[in-house]
Amino acid sequence: MPANRYHILLLFLLSGTCMFSQSDSLKTAQLLDSALMYADKSSYYLDKVEQIEQKNKQKLPTLSAIWVLRAKYELRRGNPDEASKWVAAGKIKFKEHPQLQSYFYSLEGSIYAVRKEFDQAINSYRTALRKYDAYGMKRDAAYVKNNIANIFFNLNDFESAYGYAKASFEEVYRLNDTVYYPQIAAILAISEAKTNQLDSAEKHAELAISDGTKYRVPLAVIIGKYALGDIHSQKKEWEKARNYYAEVVTRSEQLRLVQYEIYGRIGLLSCNVALQLFDSAIEEGEQVLELNDRLNMHFADYTVYQQLSEAYNAVGKNEKAFLYLRKANVMYREYSSVENKKIIQELLARYEAEKREKDLSQKELELSRAIIWILVLAFILALLIVGILWLRKRTSNRLKTIQLESERNQLRAFVEGEERERERLAADIHDGIAGTLTGLSLQMQQLKSLEELETVIQNLQAARNEVRLISKNILPFNLKEEGWKTSFQRFIETVQSPVFTVFFIADFNESQLNNQRGIVVYRILQELIQNTLKHANASECELMMTEEDNRIYIQYSDNGKGTTQAELEKGNGWQSICTRLAAIEGTIAFPENPLGGFKIDLSLPKFKIVL
Known part of the structure; x- marks a missing residue:
């Protein structure tokens, strides 16, 4: 028996499930599910759907959701042509609403996949992905990646299927999409089983079953059980695998999910062949072909033909064995076409390159x-x-x-x-x-x-x-009566003597000092002359007072023995001079006296402060 058996699993998620949260769209989904389950009453349920559609003709989001559901209903019934009509109408109707239109491109991709036109399916999925990326619709983009993974399942390219299933699962799990992440976890588990990542596959299968049970998603439980069957098949633990596939059949029959009943029976077919239970294998295989014809679903025909050929050959029915082997070979060439895979990979590579370029531009x-x-x-x-x-x-x-x-x-x-x-x-x-x-x-x-x-x-x-x-x-004087110059001249007369002469030159507007500032200047000059008399051993001193611009300048010098600023600062008289001068905003300088002796220059502003 060949080491690789080709199991075809198809779980297409139709984007836009978030559209169905409104009451009318949710009711439509329930009515269409009932129409599928109770075919004899389908006309009644479809009439109800028609009434809801008429009521929401002006409500574009609800109307688009109803049309998506109608297309999905036709696709599930095995009528891809009818589904295509709804998709074509939706693409035109919602052309001015790209977000709503994007759901129809995604659905179009699923229709092409059902028809096994995989390159066209990828083109439609690429268009949907571009729109989803443009509007930040990450959840819907993740659904499309799951659908692309299913296409690679059909092409038996399990490595590529694993890559897209993993990307899809990580996004919906991050978004905590409790409806779909358990189902996609099961798809990821199957791809991991096919690529011999058995420990990781078992972990994701158990997650699908536990969270599917927790969040009441029975389909996740069914696919999770199927994944465990595949894991044990890879380990060649056929009895354990057979038990899991049997459970898939039972649960699918209870919920009337014929598509997944088919997958469970395909698993039983493979296990029976491996266990050499050929009569049971033939029974399961023929029943699968009957169900496929009833639903017009032929995705799994290759696996069934291949397994039935082996079973009929084992029981000696060579004619039937040859018939099924020939059909299997035809389908193998169709599904495994290198050119077909190359086209699809090129289309996806082009999309990924465009996306990377767009992401780079955005960044x-x-x-x-x-x-x-x-x-x-x-x-x-x-x-x-x-x-x-x-x-x-x-x-x-x-x-x-x-x-x-x-x-x-x-x-x-x-x-x-x-x-x-x-x-x-x-x-x-x-x-x-x-x-x-x-x-x-x-x-x-x-x-x-x-x-x-x-x-x-x-x-x-x-x-x-x-x-x-x-x-x-x-x-010493009364400024108001005598004036500053006269008063100071009287002071000079009291200190002059035969041994000491004062040369006084005054060239300034006297009114500048006929105020309280004049008294301050008088005290400073008085202090300077008395210091000369007491300490300088001088015979004369010179005092010159002038004005220029906005200041009055006073130059005082004697011919005594001279002194330094440091020596001056030791005396209380000098501190008195500095204090008085600061009060009228005056400045002090000590230029060099070329004739020897002491020299000091004072200046003060005119009329700046009136005391």
Whole structure:
């Protein structure tokens, strides 16, 4: 007996089952199933279907589902020509609705497969797959791949059948399609059995049976049992295989699934031949041929002819054996045509190449879009970062400005407070102590005749002069009455002597200093001149005050022994100068004095701050 027996299994899934979830399309499916099971009442059920169709003429999704079901009904009855009429009408009717039209291309492929026009079937399936891919209809694409696997079963190309069955199962299992993944798991198990992947085949067969039972999909259980029969046939465990095939026949008869009853009986035929139960084999084979004729289904004829030829030969009926052998050889050449397989493989390869090219283009488009989005987001992010940094810098600058203004206000308040305190002290000394000393002096002058009081009078006069000098130093002038230049010139006169000369040049708008700032400048210059007198051992100093643009410039120098900035900063007088200058936003520089001695340049803004 040959090692390879050709078992023809056909399980075409008709895409668009999700269309049948609506009440009218679901009712149509039930009515057509009843028409198949109860042929004597088919007219009644078909009239009901006609009524539903008329009611839904304007509802295109429901109408397309009904037409698909009608074509499927005719195909199951063994009338592919009638099914083709429904398909042709559907392709025209739903031309403007590609998603609905795609179901008719898929069904057209199944019709061609029934007619054994496999290259045409593949063309129709390719068209359906393109439309499914375009609209992301992965479930329906998986059904078509299962149908392609069935075509390869018919061509005995089990390696190709396995590839498509596996791809179909993985997709419907991922989608948790509990109606069809158990059935396709059984188809995958059969392809694995044919390619000697027996462990994996058994696992998928058991999955088909268990989940078919769980989700009430009896067809999955039937095909799963058939797969187990094939697995044990591959192992040459004929009795076990025979039991599984017998169970397929029993379950199919109970559900009136004649097509699967045929497959079960073919399995029994093969097992009986292997067990040399030739009479039983002949009985099963002849019954299969009778059922095939009744349903006009001849997919499995090759296997039946081949097995019957062997059985009749074994029982000595050589004429019948030769007849069936000749029929088997004719069908073998038809199914196993190398050219036929080559055409189909080329068509599928072309589809796969087109799909890969389309997928690549889609990925390139998605990548381009992703890059654009990344660039846009990066630009937005950059703007946000720049905006945040700008706001932070602006806030920081505002805080610094506020802090600086606060410090300046504090300095101004300090200087103003100091000047007010000086005014108060000067007034108190002038009005109080000085007046008292003057009164005492006048009283004692009346006693001049008393020689002992002369010395006291002189001392009191000296005290009065000293109080006047102190008062003058505390509040040296009145800006409103005298003006800045006059007041400062009076100060210079008090410090000049035969051994110390002050050169004073003033070329600026005096009104710039006839305010509180003038007092600050006066105190700074007073401090500089007094430092020269005390520490520099100088004979002269030079003071030049000019204005340019928006600033007043003060240049001070002496011919003394000179000093450094570091030495200046040690003294309290220098700290007083810096504090006062900061209050009026002034600056300090220490240029080199070519004649030796000390030199300092000061500058301050005009009218920027009015104290």
